Amino acid sequence: MADKIYLSSPHMSDEGYEMQYIKEAFETNWIAPLGENVNGFETELAEMIVVKSAAALSSGTAAIHLALKAAGVNEGDIVFCSTLTFSATANPIIYQNAIPVFIDSDNETWNMCPKALEEAFGKYPNVKAVIVVHLYGLSANMDPIVDLCQAHNVALIEDAAESLGTYYKGQYTGTFGDYGIFSFNGNKIITTSGGGALVSNNEERIAKARFWATQSRDLARHYQHSELGFNYRMSNVVAGIGRGQLKVLAQRVEKKKYIYNFYRKELSGLKNIEFMPSNEWNEPNYWLSTITLNGEIRPLNVMEALEMENIESRPVWKPMHMQPFFEKYDFVGTGVSEKLFENGICLPSDTKMTDEDLERVVKTIKKVVLVDINARM
Numbered sequence: 001m002a003d004k005i006y007l008s009s010p011h012m013s014d015e016g017y018e019m020q021y022i023k024e025a026f027e028t029n030w031i032a033p034l035g036e037n038v039n040g041f042e043t044e045l046a047e048m049i050v051v052k053s054a055a056a057l058s059s060g061t062a063a064i065h066l067a068l069k070a071a072g073v074n075e076g077d078i079v080f081c082s083t084l085t086f087s088a089t090a091n092p093i094i095y096q097n098a099i100p101v102f103i104d105s106d107n108e109t110w111n112m113c114p115k116a117l118e119e120a121f122g123k124y125p126n127v128k129a130v131i132v133v134h135l136y137g138l139s140a141n142m143d144p145i146v147d148l149c150q151a152h153n154v155a156l157i158e159d160a161a162e163s164l165g166t167y168y169k170g171q172y173t174g175t176f177g178d179y180g181i182f183s184f185n186g187n188k189i190i191t192t193s194g195g196g197a198l199v200s201n202n203e204e205r206i207a208k209a210r211f212w213a214t215q216s217r218d219l220a221r222h223y224q225h226s227e228l229g230f231n232y233r234m235s236n237v238v239a240g241i242g243r244g245q246l247k248v249l250a251q252r253v254e255k256k257k258y259i260y261n262f263y264r265k266e267l268s269g270l271k272n273i274e275f276m277p278s279n280e281w282n283e284p285n286y287w288l289s290t291i292t293l294n295g296e297i298r299p300l301n302v303m304e305a306l307e308m309e310n311i312e313s314r315p316v317w318k319p320m321h322m323q324p325f326f327e328k329y330d331f332v333g334t335g336v337s338e339k340l341f342e343n344g345i346c347l348p349s350d351t352k353m354t355d356e357d358l359e360r361v362v363k364t365i366k367k368v369v370l371v372d373i374n375a376r377m
Contacts, residue, residue, distance in 0.1 A: 005357050006350045007312040008187045008288060012241075013248045021240030033214075035236030041243050042197070048246060049164075049172040051180070051199045053206035056234035056242070057213055060161040060183030060196035065092035066209040066232065067179035067198055068129060071155035073098050077128035080120055082112045082140075082159070083319040084337040085133040088183075089159050090320050098128070102321040104333020108277055110340060111140035113333060114148065120332040121152055129155040134163035134173045135317070136346070137189070137256070137287035138276060142168050142176045149177075157181065161196070164189055165253045167283035174199055189252050189287050189351075190245035192238045255351040256286035259358065263289050263347060266362040270369050271295060290316065292343040297369055299345045305368045306348075311361055316344030 012018050021037055030036065038056050046054040057063050073079060075097035081090050083102035093100045103120055106113035112132045121127065130149055132140050149156040156177035160166070163173045164182050174180030180199045184192035200206050211217075216229030234242075260275075267273055272295030278284070293299055299315055306313045318341050321331035348361055 001310050002360070003310070005311045005348045005353065005361065007314055007346065007348050009350050009352070010186045010191045010193070011252065011351045013244055015247075016244075017247045018241045018244030021243045022237055025236050025240050030236045033233045033235050035239070037236045037239035037243055038234055041234070041239040041246070044243060044246055045182075045197055046199060048249075049175055049199065051172075051175045052201045053203040054197050054199045055206050055210045055213065056239055057196045057198060057232045058234060059088075059194060059232075060159075060181050060185065061088040061092060062213070062230070062232040063181035063183075063196040063198040064089065064131065064157065064159060065095050065230070066212055067157045067181055068092055068096050068098070069212065070179060070198075070200075070205045070209055071129045071157065073128050073155075078124045078126065080117065080124075080127055080130040081320065082131065082133040082135075083321045083331060083333070084110065084135060084317055084340060085159065085320060086161075086317055087320065087323065087325075088161070089131060089133055090326060093131075100320070100326065100329050101127070102319070102326070102329060102331045102333075104331070104335070105135075105337040105340060106141070107336055108279065109141050109282070110135050110138055110276060112145060113336065114141055114144035116333040117145060117148055121148060123330075123332065125152070127152070127154055129157060131157045131159055132177070133159040133161075134166060136276060136290050137163045137166050137285040139163065139166050139168040139173050139282045139284065141279075142173075146176055155179070161185075162188065162287045163285055165249050165285035169281045175201075178202065179205075184242055184245070189256065189285055190242070190249050192234070192242040192245065195234050195238050195242065252351050253285045256289075256349060257284075259349050259351075259353060260286040260289040262355075262358045263291075263362065267291070267365060270366065272297070273369070286349070288314075288346045288349045290344055290346050292340065293345065294343060299343065302345055302365055302368050305364050306361065309360065309364050311364065312348055314346040316341050316346065
């Protein structure tokens with residue numbers, strides 16, 4: 001069988017930047033949480049995306065949890081959340097014993113629909129926070145979303161887990177809201193093996209988040225805790241990987257864009273295949289190249305054909321309001337997210353893919369689509 005083609009796997013730098021920082025951590029014996037790599041990673045990330053402060057954490061999920069806590073979300077509070085996302089976006093709302101209300105997507109961005117958000121504000125005027133997701137490296141339409149949150153004096157949290165390196169009107173995603181979060185899981189555009197970050201221009205709240213993330217240990221000679229704490233800090237070794245990965249982020253974005261353009265050139269002429277949207281104000285990182293199928297051929301047909309060729313693919317996220325755990329919560333929208341889930345496929349977008357790998361994927365998809373066309377002629 002041919003070598004496996006992955007959806008999106010870790011890709012260390014050819015220059016070995018990551019190992020330099022890891023070696024330094026071992027040589028200085030700073031292999032536990034905290035250390036120079038953690039401090040450096042926070043500083044370098046904040047400088048790269050032009051934000052005042054960052055906290056390096058154990059996961060993107062932890063970052064969302066602390067963002068909600070920093071925003072003052074407590075038991076019984078309403079939180080608006082993009083419905084088309086991974087469950088890690090919504091789970092921390094439940095951690096805080098708050099109540100999620102899921103907001104539909106629009107066709108222009110696949111992300112939170114500003115019209116649906118405005119409708120939700122009319123229905124729930126006392127909402128405490130909004131979590132907007134930048135799906136698959138595509139930016140949400142931030143101007144109307146920011147305006148609505150400011151008009152209602154509501155905290156805005158950007159889940160930019162999938163969009164590090166994405167611009168909206170020349171500004172990095174994750175820097176528009178009160179808080180932004182990133183994930184460095186193994187499948188993201190850069191990785192620390194596992195980890196995340198919380199960023200904000202409110203340096204005081206990031207300092208508070210760091211305090212919570214280190215078990216809320218008070219400044220005392222003995223171990224004293226006046227608040228509930230969490231074990232959420234990133235390790236110094238993991239942060240070293242992140243520092244090395246930041247150096248190659250631009251290369252990874254360039255390769256992701258190349259993959260997307262390859263697929264678009266080869267597949268856009270096929271009937272009933274559409275690509276994820278592009279807008280003049282949006283400069284994606286193309287984390288995953290995603291298509292929708294609108295004919296007789298269904299996503300499962302293509303995914304099974306790819307699987308037979310040892311090629312990994314995925315459905316589009318199943319909306320949160322359709323999930324068994326979350327279906328009891330309210331949803332505002334017209335069902336755009338449901339159609340995207342029903343019709344969407346994430347194609348392999350691994351930055352180590354060769355042109356031969358890309359041709360294998362394209363050939364397999366064409367075979368499925370063209371066989372169906374010929375069968376109906």
